[in-house]
Amino acid sequence: MRREIPLLITGIVGIVFVLQYFIPHFPFNRMNAWFSDWFSIVAAFAIWLGALNLMKISFQKVFRRKSDWGYAVVIIMSFLLMAVVGFAEGKGFRDQGTAFDWLFQFVYTPLSATMFAILAFFVASASYRAFRARNFEATLLLLAAFLVMLGRVPTGDVLTGFMPEGMRLSAVASWIMNFPQTAGQRAIMIGIALGLVSTSLRIILGIERSHLGGGD
Amino acid sequence: MEHFALWLAAFLTLGIVSFLYKDNPWYKLCEAIFVGLSAGYWFVVLFWDNIYGKFWVGVFPLEEFDEAGREITAEPDYWLFVGAALGILMLMRLVPNIGWISRWPLAFIVGSTAGLYLINYFSSNMMRQVQGTIVPLFGAGYDASAYAIVGNIVVAVGTFAGLVYFFFSKEHRGVFGGTAKVGVFFLMLTFGASFGYTVMSRMSLLIGRMDFLLGDWLGMIK
Numbered sequence: 001m002r003r004e005i006p007l008l009i010t011g012i013v014g015i016v017f018v019l020q021y022f023i024p025h026f027p028f029n030r031m032n033a034w035f036s037d038w039f040s041i042v043a044a045f046a047i048w049l050g051a052l053n054l055m056k057i058s059f060q061k062v063f064r065r066k067s068d069w070g071y072a073v074v075i076i077m078s079f080l081l082m083a084v085v086g087f088a089e090g091k092g093f094r095d096q097g098t099a100f101d102w103l104f105q106f107v108y109t110p111l112s113a114t115m116f117a118i119l120a121f122f123v124a125s126a127s128y129r130a131f132r133a134r135n136f137e138a139t140l141l142l143l144a145a146f147l148v149m150l151g152r153v154p155t156g157d158v159l160t161g162f163m164p165e166g167m168r169l170s171a172v173a174s175w176i177m178n179f180p181q182t183a184g185q186r187a188i189m190i191g192i193a194l195g196l197v198s199t200s201l202r203i204i205l206g207i208e209r210s211h212l213g214g215g216d
Numbered sequence: 217m218e219h220f221a222l223w224l225a226a227f228l229t230l231g232i233v234s235f236l237y238k239d240n241p242w243y244k245l246c247e248a249i250f251v252g253l254s255a256g257y258w259f260v261v262l263f264w265d266n267i268y269g270k271f272w273v274g275v276f277p278l279e280e281f282d283e284a285g286r287e288i289t290a291e292p293d294y295w296l297f298v299g300a301a302l303g304i305l306m307l308m309r310l311v312p313n314i315g316w317i318s319r320w321p322l323a324f325i326v327g328s329t330a331g332l333y334l335i336n337y338f339s340s341n342m343m344r345q346v347q348g349t350i351v352p353l354f355g356a357g358y359d360a361s362a363y364a365i366v367g368n369i370v371v372a373v374g375t376f377a378g379l380v381y382f383f384f385s386k387e388h389r390g391v392f393g394g395t396a397k398v399g400v401f402f403l404m405l406t407f408g409a410s411f412g413y414t415v416m417s418r419m420s421l422l423i424g425r426m427d428f429l430l431g432d433w434l435g436m437i438k
Binding site (some may be wrong): 002003005006007009010011012013014015016017018021034035037038039040041042043044045046047048049050051052053054055056068071072074075076077078079080081082083086087091093094100102103104105106107108109110111112113114115116117118119120121123124127136137138140141142143144145146147148149152153166173175176177178179180181182183184185186187188189190191192193194196197199200201203204211212213 | 221222224225226228229232233235236244245246247248249250251252253254255256257258259260261262263264265266267268270271274293295296298299300302303304306307309310316318319320321322323324325326327328330331332333334335337338340341342345346348349363366367370371372373374375377378379381382399400401402403404405406407408409410411412413414415416418419421422424425428
């Protein structure tokens with residue numbers, strides 16, 4: 001019961017999504033519309049589950065006075081502030097000039113942009129330690145990264161300004177991105193697609209069951 | 217208010233940047249605010265977009281009238297209750313004794329994703345990529361530049377060699393092994409170029425934050 005019903009649901013839903021592509025007529029088109037709507041609703045609840053779970057863990061940390069519980073209080077307060085403001089604003093919560101928009105613009109955006117921006121330092125420091133031209137393959141990797149980085153900034157063209165336009169660093173970087181990089185990306189994408197198709201088939205047919213977890 | 221907002225944004229930006237020195241209470245405070253706000257943001261956005269926008273409006277459609285004043289309100293779709301029921305079952309994960317029931321909506325999500333990926337990825341990541349790789353070297357009137365011709369050959373050879381490298385059912389020896397080796401070269405170029413591209417995108421974000429601190433906040437850049 002705990003495993004059979006989920007397997008049945010996975011199989012039926014997966015088969016319907018495949019069939020509606022080949023037979024876009026009743027009843028598959030109708031079922032596809034229902035399932036797509038349900039998917040959006042369930043996905044929203046799944047994100048809610050994550051947020052509520054974060055609250056549960058944070059409250060437990062506060063009540064049990066675990067180390068750094070003060071930061072858990074900040075998490076709870078920030079969550080409640082954003083949620084209360086968002087619900088109070090109504091459907092137009094994202095409109096310019098609302099309190100939700102203010103929080104997004106002056107608190108959320110600086111935090112998220114800076115969080116991703118400082119990754120530049122960590123990537124640079126990691127690459128400094130890891131990138132060594134030990135063999136031909138590693139040298140290719142190093143060279144491609146160097147040319148693309150230098151070709152994307154004005155310094156690259158200033159340094160190679162004496163060369164014909166098509167041989168300057170910006171042109172070389174574009175060529176690498178447009179051709180050899182595209183070739184490698186395509187090989188990876190085709191490989192991923194084949195892997196996804198086989199994994200999806202295994203899931204739909206009930207061969208792959210790891211998403212159901214352990215137990216009965 | 218705008219002045220306060222600028223100072224607040226600068227305080228938070230510097231708090232995150234302070235992590236470059238070492239982990240510290242200022243950074244932890246900003247991190248906690250970020251985590252709480254992110255969760256709250258998606259909590260609200262998904263409520264209004266999906267739960268209200270899809271479910272509530274679908275079951276209780278908003279009254280609408282055309283230009284002549286005739287009612288054109290959509291029919292209520294009660295099948296959406298199934299989606300809402302599955303969503304509520306998903307939340308049962310928070311209740312330890314009946315947490316297993318959340319496998320049903322999870323199975324629905326996994327089944328939908330598998331069904332969609334089976335078709336969509338095969339179409340976009342497989343068929344379209346093959347189609348984009350095998351292209352004529354010349355146009356109708358032999359109008360093609362050497363740049364495009366060489367580029368197309370590089371893409372076709374690189375894609376084929378890369379795929380050969382990913383084929384592990386045959387030992388990489390002889391001509392097959394040589395082709396796989398060429399595939400590795402292309403993959404290395406790809407990883408290097410992707411790395412460089414990622415670093416530059418992060419750099420541009422960093423320049424944006426520095427521009428905010430030195431320009432908007434301190435007024436040093438006009």
